[in-house]
Amino acid sequence: MITRSEVSKHTTKDSCWVIIKDCAYDVTDFLDLHPGGKHIILKYAGQDATDAFESFHSEDTLYKHIGSKQTIGPVTGAMPPTTVPTKPINQPGNASEKGSRLYSILNIGDFEVAASEVLPPKPFAFFKSGAEDERTATWNQKSWQSVRFRPRVLKPIGVVDTSTRLLGTEFSAPFFISPAGGGKLAHPTGEILMTKAAAKEGILQWVCNNAGCSQKQMTDARGPNQTLYWQIYAMTDLEITKREIKEAIASGYKGFTLTVDAIKVGKRERDMRLNIAESVVPGPGDDDEDFGLSGGISVTRPNVYSKFDWVSAVEWLRGITDLPIVIKGIQCWEDAALCMQHGVHPWLSNHGGRQLEGAPSALETLLEIRQYCPEVFDKCEVIVDGGITRGTDIVKALALGAKGVGLGRAFLFALVFGEPGVRRAIRILKQEVETTMALLGVSSIDQLNPSYVDSSGLLLAAAVTRAHL
Ligand code: HEM
Numbered sequence: 001m002i003t004r005s006e007v008s009k010h011t012t013k014d015s016c017w018v019i020i021k022d023c024a025y026d027v028t029d030f031l032d033l034h035p036g037g038k039h040i041i042l043k044y045a046g047q048d049a050t051d052a053f054e055s056f057h058s059e060d061t062l063y064k065h066i067g068s069k070q071t072i073g074p075v076t077g078a079m080p081p082t083t084v085p086t087k088p089i090n091q092p093g094n095a096s097e098k099g100s101r102l103y104s105i106l107n108i109g110d111f112e113v114a115a116s117e118v119l120p121p122k123p124f125a126f127f128k129s130g131a132e133d134e135r136t137a138t139w140n141q142k143s144w145q146s147v148r149f150r151p152r153v154l155k156p157i158g159v160v161d162t163s164t165r166l167l168g169t170e171f172s173a174p175f176f177i178s179p180a181g182g183g184k185l186a187h188p189t190g191e192i193l194m195t196k197a198a199a200k201e202g203i204l205q206w207v208c209n210n211a212g213c214s215q216k217q218m219t220d221a222r223g224p225n226q227t228l229y230w231q232i233y234a235m236t237d238l239e240i241t242k243r244e245i246k247e248a249i250a251s252g253y254k255g256f257t258l259t260v261d262a263i264k265v266g267k268r269e270r271d272m273r274l275n276i277a278e279s280v281v282p283g284p285g286d287d288d289e290d291f292g293l294s295g296g297i298s299v300t301r302p303n304v305y306s307k308f309d310w311v312s313a314v315e316w317l318r319g320i321t322d323l324p325i326v327i328k329g330i331q332c333w334e335d336a337a338l339c340m341q342h343g344v345h346p347w348l349s350n351h352g353g354r355q356l357e358g359a360p361s362a363l364e365t366l367l368e369i370r371q372y373c374p375e376v377f378d379k380c381e382v383i384v385d386g387g388i389t390r391g392t393d394i395v396k397a398l399a400l401g402a403k404g405v406g407l408g409r410a411f412l413f414a415l416v417f418g419e420p421g422v423r424r425a426i427r428i429l430k431q432e433v434e435t436t437m438a439l440l441g442v443s444s445i446d447q448l449n450p451s452y453v454d455s456s457g458l459l460l461a462a463a464v465t466r467a468h469l
């Protein structure tokens with residue numbers, strides 16, 4: 001046992017201890033690795049950081065990133081009276097005001113506006129931010145708008161069926177909740193509310209490795225017969241990740257994706273500026289030359305394994321599971337072709353424009369595959385995400401060959417309104433998909449094909465949009 005008073009003496013970047021859930025940790029060596037920046041942890045140096053930690057992270061984060069050497073042990077006693085506790089940074093907005101607003105929300109864009117008004121600036125920035133000038137994040141959305149439909153009329157349309165099979169499981173709609181961390185910044189209960197909403201609406205949630213809720217909490221929140229898929233970040237200690245995948249399999253997860261576009265954290269200046277605004281600027285004599293630059297800038301994702309190549313990654317995954325495997329972060333047709341060769345599925349994504357500024361939108365990669373390697377669509381289930389905000393975007397992606405379409409930010413913004421918010425977002429998208437299909441002249445997803453869209457405007461839109469960004 002160590003006393004709280006002893007912990008309270010370790011308050012500098014040369015010796016930084018924090019208490020989380022009555023246990024003390026020496027996080028000195030982790031400070032420079034922390035993607036949220038060292039200053040956010042230093043604020044709690046010598047103190048109890050439980051509330052702040054839990055407002056963003058799940059307990060899984062601790063065992064994955066803080067080893068036994070850094071675990072000091074259980075604490076006892078009271079904090080010295082001189083310690084002024086730091087308040088957790090991210091307090092979600094007023095829930096009762098939110099309820100009444102929910103019913104005026106008509107589309108995903110409305111959710112974003114409401115979230116920007118209800119959330120404090122930092123959580124909103126965390127969700128919204130893209131890398132550098134955010135051109136890729138903006139282009140993701142605009143690229144889908146450049147595609148036009150080619151509707152067929154005078155076709156008898158009865159019931160429009162939006163259901164589809166994705167990687168072996170039947171879902172009520174072809175879109176799903178992409179893995180996106182930070183759910184507890186939107187709502188204190190976190191991502192389990194997405195799980196519950198997905199269960200009630202029959203859609204897929206692809207559970208995030210960095211969710212604020214633990215894998216077990218997500219699993220326990222499942223509805224009857226609900227199928228979840230799991231997103232993997234491979235850790236330097238691959239045994240930790242292997243155990244996590246095995247636990248997911250044992251508790252019934254039916255598909256996996258390995259995210260490969262994030263071995264470093266993209267430079268997200270929107271977040272960095274708010275971090276600077278909240279930090280204490282170094283005084284004379286303080287040699288913190290990188291002040292303000294950590295927490296977003298080229299920080300290696302802590303403990304993320306970056307040595308995989310195609311053969312070793314797929315062999316390692318196949319050594320653990322025969323279930324469907326998707327590689328998330330495919331950004332050119334050549335890598336989609338490699339997925340096909342290695343018997344895995346490509347997820348065309350640039351991480352919502354949060355990683356590599358200048359990356360193509362999933363639509364561009366989809367069209368490249370169509371042009372140079374169309375057999376990918378026969379041998380693999382192609383998944384896309386990035387900038388999808390409308391049922392029309394979803395139908396365009398499906399017409400061009402996607403089997404599943406993910407949305408990240410949309411559901412984080414909706415989560416500000418808790419489970420009813422996420423359910424409303426799902427229902428809005430379902431209605432939009434249904435209307436789009438009926439107006440196109442199709443009544444089931446399998447009837448969609450590239451003849452229903454015209455993507456010839458993409459190049460022009462790219463030139464015009466980039467000129468204005
Ligand atoms: C002391 C133990 C802590 C550990 C092991 C830890 C670990 C991590 C890890 C692994 C990430 C990256 C998540 C990702 O890949 O998306 C992260 C990000 C983050 N952490 Fe922590 N963290 C700790 C403490 C804290 C505290 C006390 C806060 C205060 C609220 C905090 C706030 C954040 C934020 C806001 C991010 C997001 C950064 C970004 O991607 O822009 N963390 N942390």
Ligand SMILES: Cc1cc2nc3c(=O)[nH]c(=O)nc-3n(C[C@H](O)[C@H](O)[C@H](O)COP(=O)(O)O)c2cc1C
Pocket residue numbers: 126127128140178179180181182208209210231259328349350351352353354385386387388406407408409410412
């Ligand atoms: C706040 C936030 C956190 C994210 N965290 C992860 C993550 O932990 N793992 C991952 O594979 N993708 C992550 N993503 C990327 C999403 O899975 C998805 O690719 C992206 O959000 C799609 O773009 P959209 O937000 O425009 O829909 C994150 C995205 C956001 C916005």
